[in-house]
Amino acid sequence: MAQEVRAVIAPGKGEPVRVDTVVVPDPGPGEAVVRIQACGVCHTDLHYRQGAINDDFPFLLGHEAAGVVETVGDGVTEVAPGDFVILNWRAVCGRCRACLRGRPWYCFDTHNAKQKMTLKDGTELSPALGIGAFAEKTLVAAGQCTKVDPAVSASVAGLLGCGVMAGIGAALNTGNVGRGDSVAVIGCGGVGDAAVVGSRLAGAARIIAVDIDDRKLATASAMGATHTVNSRDRDAVEAIRELTGGNGADVVIDAVGRPETYKQAFYARDLAGTVVLVGVPSPEMTLELPLLDVFGRGGALKSSWYGDCLPSRDFPMLIDLHLQGRLDLGAFVTETIALDEVEAAFARMSEGDVLRSVVVL
Numbered sequence: 001m002a003q004e005v006r007a008v009i010a011p012g013k014g015e016p017v018r019v020d021t022v023v024v025p026d027p028g029p030g031e032a033v034v035r036i037q038a039c040g041v042c043h044t045d046l047h048y049r050q051g052a053i054n055d056d057f058p059f060l061l062g063h064e065a066a067g068v069v070e071t072v073g074d075g076v077t078e079v080a081p082g083d084f085v086i087l088n089w090r091a092v093c094g095r096c097r098a099c100l101r102g103r104p105w106y107c108f109d110t111h112n113a114k115q116k117m118t119l120k121d122g123t124e125l126s127p128a129l130g131i132g133a134f135a136e137k138t139l140v141a142a143g144q145c146t147k148v149d150p151a152v153s154a155s156v157a158g159l160l161g162c163g164v165m166a167g168i169g170a171a172l173n174t175g176n177v178g179r180g181d182s183v184a185v186i187g188c189g190g191v192g193d194a195a196v197v198g199s200r201l202a203g204a205a206r207i208i209a210v211d212i213d214d215r216k217l218a219t220a221s222a223m224g225a226t227h228t229v230n231s232r233d234r235d236a237v238e239a240i241r242e243l244t245g246g247n248g249a250d251v252v253i254d255a256v257g258r259p260e261t262y263k264q265a266f267y268a269r270d271l272a273g274t275v276v277l278v279g280v281p282s283p284e285m286t287l288e289l290p291l292l293d294v295f296g297r298g299g300a301l302k303s304s305w306y307g308d309c310l311p312s313r314d315f316p317m318l319i320d321l322h323l324q325g326r327l328d329l330g331a332f333v334t335e336t337i338a339l340d341e342v343e344a345a346f347a348r349m350s351e352g353d354v355l356r357s358v359v360v361l
């Protein structure tokens with residue numbers, strides 16, 4: 001029988017979010033209902049609330065979550081009731097042209113639950129990134145559930161469901177950071193700091209954190225940045241070049257996603273270096289660069305969708321590293337909050353007061 005749960009809804013463009021009752025159907029074929037234990041507040045949720053992703057309001061927000069599978073629909077074999085899972089927004093299809101070429105981390109046909117969750121009056125909801133996990137329970141495609149070691153706490157496990165995976169993957173998977181590389185990370189929120197942590201895991205020799213907020217730079221240092229640059233006080237490109245023998249960094253990761261930060265990343269990279277765009281721009285943003293510079297500087301300009309992660313490969317591996325004490329996921333959790341505190345958490349995020357607020361249910 002369909003269940004009624006409490007969940008966070010973004011009703012309209014720029015309007016504050018509110019807790020409302022949501023109807024969660026029983027799982028159909030290939031679907032699962034997951035009891036959410038924790039869900040992080042990501043900047044992308046705020047992008048949804050502001051109408052910067054699309055206009056499919058009302059949204060059911062939240063997508064960085066971990067919980068326990070409650071029920072599964074017909075034909076589900078990958079997970080079973082009672083499994084502890086991290087929700088992912090890349091349920092690999094196995095059949096699209098990316099999957100068939102052996103690049104499932106790009107899967108072009110990832111799927112979500114087919115049935116819709118609704119408000120009590122029947123209004124259909126658009127779950128953020130096909131998840132919608134600021135909710136006591138949510139309905140997803142079974143492939144969106146990745147089983148991990150239940151020894152980890154849900155509030156840190158959930159972070160791998162989006163921002164932290166995106167940042168670590170931007171460094172490890174997209175940027176292909178290697179031992180001895182120099183890396184600069186522009187924007188040190190949850191995603192940027194995860195890129196710092198990923199670069200450190202990869203053995204980068206120099207990790208330069210760039211932000212406009214000194215508090216963020218202090219956290220980035222604690223997470224492994226070897227140098228910091230406040231780009232409000234200094235020219236980021238000059239500072240990064242100075243810290244890399246005048247050359248620029250091998251890999252520059254833009255974890256803000258604005259034309260000005262992208263340009264900084266473009267020019268702060270060494271010849272034949274790599275730019276990774278992991279911050280998400282809004283629709284009105286455009287970029288102008290001399291084409292000769294694009295050619296002349298060589299290298300690679302890449303975007304990182306979800307850290308180019310393969311959840312089945314990356315989530316259990318990163319949870320293992322965390323449990324072994326080699327990856328401190330707990331350092332990303334600034335505060336745990338209740339479901340009705342998401343709007344306040346957006347304000348604190350915008351003020352730069354938090355790395356991650358995590359809703360614990």
Ligand SMILES: NC(=O)c1ccc[n+]([C@@H]2O[C@H](COP(=O)([O-])OP(=O)(O)OC[C@H]3O[C@@H](n4cnc5c(N)ncnc54)[C@H](O)[C@@H]3O)[C@@H](O)[C@H]2O)c1
Pocket residue numbers: 042043044047162163166186187188189190191192210211212213216231255256257258260261277278279280281304305306307349350352354355
């Ligand atoms: N590619 C993906 O798959 C993916 C996944 C998750 C999040 N994201 C995106 O990553 C971005 C960062 O997310 P977050 O959760 O870390 O956000 P956040 O708000 O926690 O962090 C943003 C950081 O950027 C800094 N910043 C802002 N403007 C700056 C500027 N001009 N120069 C330098 N630093 C600046 C802020 O001070 C803050 O520390 C967002 O755009 C989010 O939507 C992308």
Ligand SMILES: [Zn+2]
Pocket residue numbers: 092093094095096097098099100104106107108109110
């Ligand atoms: Zn596919």
Ligand SMILES: [Zn+2]
Pocket residue numbers: 042043044045063064162163
């Ligand atoms: Zn996110």
